[in-house]
Amino acid sequence: MDREDDRGNQGRAVSVAAGAFERGENLLVEGDCLDALADLPPECLDLIYIDPPFFTGKTRAAGGGRGAGAASFGDSWPGGMDEYLDALRPRLALARRLLSVTGSIFVHLDWHASHYVKCEMDGIFGADNFRNEIVWGYESGGRATKFFARKHDAILWHTKTSKWKFNPGASAAPRNMCRMCGAPDENRNHMKKSVGPDGRAVRSIRSAGKVYTYADDAPVPASDVWVDIPHLHQKDPERLGYPTQKPEALVARVIDSASSEGDAVADFFCGSGTTCAAAARLGRRWIGCDISATAIDIASKRLRALDESGVSYARFSLISADSRKKE
């Protein structure tokens, strides 16, 4: 994120993005989201997923993958947490303005700042509109020797109002399946196993004088702890070499769970275009924005390839810094 006073002339993107979006185009926009998306009509977005810099204090550089070259983005904040939150706050406020009344925002962070950002989100969206802190757990790399290894991210979910979309089926898996490995898990609980009247295997348990019975093969929505989506390892074919690229399956679960086909999804910090690709595959309209020309270049190639493979929602218009200069 750039500080508010660093915006320069990126505001030129404003009318271009709004016009193209109103014509029904999907958009990849190069620029600071605070300016580039500011002129979109209020309440035009149904879902926003953002994966902003995490307040790591480092420059995040590419760690391998296809063709990312020198991709990197800054995540240093000499003014500390105050400076970070000062930069994030107006972008979250813009997100709220652009969300529809049944809209949702998911903010992907980790231990560095998630607890501070939760307070900001509660301030902007209302603590009553907080829905979940999703814990995305993954196994990667080494182990710390002086404390427990930090192997999860936090995804904060707030809704704009007390009415929102939630599709529990999007994350459902059969009750008798191990979410980690997909294999049948016979020992997964202590419930009594029997055969139901329709011949299906069922489990039952008595609690507080009541008997609860569940079919083994009935789908069960995920809890707020997700451990079944691996992070992208160095040689993962999905990997494009963009630093901190997230798995498409992770963002797809968010989109599928909290929006409907044809809805408009946006990512204000889109990096390699993960949200745009997941939204396109799920038949959503989308806007991706990033301040980095390298990110937009990588995302463009990704979405173009998807378009060429026949995913109709992958077609997009590119609003680059160059195209703005030509205005």
Ligand SMILES: C[S@@+](CC[C@H](N)C(=O)[O-])C[C@H]1O[C@@H](n2cnc3c(N)ncnc32)[C@H](O)[C@@H]1O
């Ligand atoms: C953690 S990365 C996003 C990675 C992305 N989720 C993916 O899967 O590739 C954060 C991104 O935010 C971008 N960024 C930082 N400040 C921004 C701003 N003010 N407006 C738009 N993008 C910004 C960086 O360039 C970087 O690409």
